[in-house]
Structure formats: structure tokens, C-alpha cells
Amino acid sequence: MVLRQLQWPHQLGRNKISMRLDRALCNESCNEMWESISCRTLARSSSDHHPILVLLQKNVKRFKSQFKFLDMWTMHPDCCTDCSMFVLGRKLQTTKRDLRCWNKHMLGNVHQRVLQAHSRLKNIQNSKASLEEETCAQIDLQLALKMEEAYWKEKAKLKWYIENDHKNA
Structure with a gap:
């Protein structure tokens, strides 16, 4: 566990007084439930206390689900009666690609x-x-x-x- 040694700054002008106040506790059942438990002190934002981030991890398989156009849809008679469905599908694919690119470059x-x-x-x-x-x-x-x-x-x-x-x- 990585915690800042002195966590609570009390500001008196340029003089800072620090005291250790913030803590994280864990009981045995929590210890048994999670494969990995760790915590660390984060930077203060709007409080005079440093938040403590507790990380609990289990081995979980993750998958990335994606929207996919299914060819079987075209076999249904109602799908082919309106060509605008295909146009919409292409527009959605273009929008998806552009939004992913924008997200990656602008937001990260x-x-x-x-x-x-x-x-x-x-x-x-x-x-x-x-x-x-x-x-x-x-x-x-x-x-x-x-x-x-x-x-x-x-x-x-x-x-x-x-x-x-x-x-x-």
C-alpha cells in the first residue's frame, strides 16, 4: 500500500502544517473475496484531505462488443423493400468510424x-x-x-x- 506519509495540510499562509489522518481498512472477508487489494493516496482536489483509492481486482475476462451488420438481415423480405436501410447502415458505419477516430485523438x-x-x-x-x-x-x-x-x-x-x-x- 502506497500512502503519503503526511496527508493533511493545514494552510497558514505559506507555512504548511501536515498531519497523518486518512487511512484505509480491510477485513478478512474482503481479503478472501478479492485476489489483489491495494490502495494509494491521490492528489487533493477540492478537500483538504487526500482521497485514498482502493483497488480491488479479480481475474475477469473482458471482451469488446461491437455493432456488426448481419447479412441474415438482408434475407428478410422487409429489409430489401426499402433501400434507405442500406444507406442508413453505411452512414452508421461511417459515423462509428469517425467518432472512434475523434474520441481517440481528441479525448484519448x-x-x-x-x-x-x-x-x-x-x-x-x-x-x-x-x-x-x-x-x-x-x-x-x-x-x-x-x-x-x-x-x-x-x-x-x-x-x-x-x-x-x-x-x-
């Missing part, structure tokens, strides 16, 4: 973005940077965290939908 990996924002804020807090720089870094971190939260919400909804769909089938 949302998890990596959070780590970079944490790192930047931590570096600023450990240096004698101005309060404005720290505020900007905190705003960047909050935005990255909101984006990551939205990402995980969508993934959770998709997982819930898939699991319930299989149960009802």
Missing part, C-alpha cells in the same frame, strides 16, 4: 486522462506553484473525473442490460 483514454490530471495536480501541490495553477489543475481533475464517471455509468448500464437480457431470453 479517459482513465489515463484522470491519472495525468492527478499527477499534474500532485506535482503542482508539491512545488511552490501559484494558487491559480493549482486551481486550474483541480478544475482539470474534476472534469476528467466527471468524464470517467460518465464512462463507468454507461458501462454499468450496458452490463446490466446484457445480463438481464440473457436472463429473460
Whole structure:
């Protein structure tokens, strides 16, 4: 477990007083449930406490599901009666490709973005940077965290939908 030795800065002008307050605890049943447990201290954002990130891992196989146009659809009589279905399919494929490219180049990996924002804020807090720089870094971190939260919400909804769909089938 990697935790900052002194975690709570109390600001008195330029003089910082630090005390160790934040902790993470785990009981035996939690230890048995997860194959790997670790925690680390993150950079402060809007609180005077450093958040502690607890990482719990199991070996889970992951797969990337993709939308795929199925040729069997074209065998149904209603599919071929309207050519606009094929045009729509091609437009969807183009949109999908363009959005993936845009996401990769403009947003990048949302998890990596959070780590970079944490790192930047931590570096600023450990240096004698101005309060404005720290505020900007905190705003960047909050935005990255909101984006990551939205990402995980969508993934959770998709997982819930898939699991319930299989149960009802």
C-alpha cells in the first residue's frame, strides 16, 4: 500500500502544517473475496484531505462488443423493400468510424486522462506553484473525473442490460 506519509495540510499562509489522518481498512472477508487489494493516496482536489483509492481486482475476462451488420438481415423480405436501410447502415458505419477516430485523438483514454490530471495536480501541490495553477489543475481533475464517471455509468448500464437480457431470453 502506497500512502503519503503526511496527508493533511493545514494552510497558514505559506507555512504548511501536515498531519497523518486518512487511512484505509480491510477485513478478512474482503481479503478472501478479492485476489489483489491495494490502495494509494491521490492528489487533493477540492478537500483538504487526500482521497485514498482502493483497488480491488479479480481475474475477469473482458471482451469488446461491437455493432456488426448481419447479412441474415438482408434475407428478410422487409429489409430489401426499402433501400434507405442500406444507406442508413453505411452512414452508421461511417459515423462509428469517425467518432472512434475523434474520441481517440481528441479525448484519448479517459482513465489515463484522470491519472495525468492527478499527477499534474500532485506535482503542482508539491512545488511552490501559484494558487491559480493549482486551481486550474483541480478544475482539470474534476472534469476528467466527471468524464470517467460518465464512462463507468454507461458501462454499468450496458452490463446490466446484457445480463438481464440473457436472463429473460
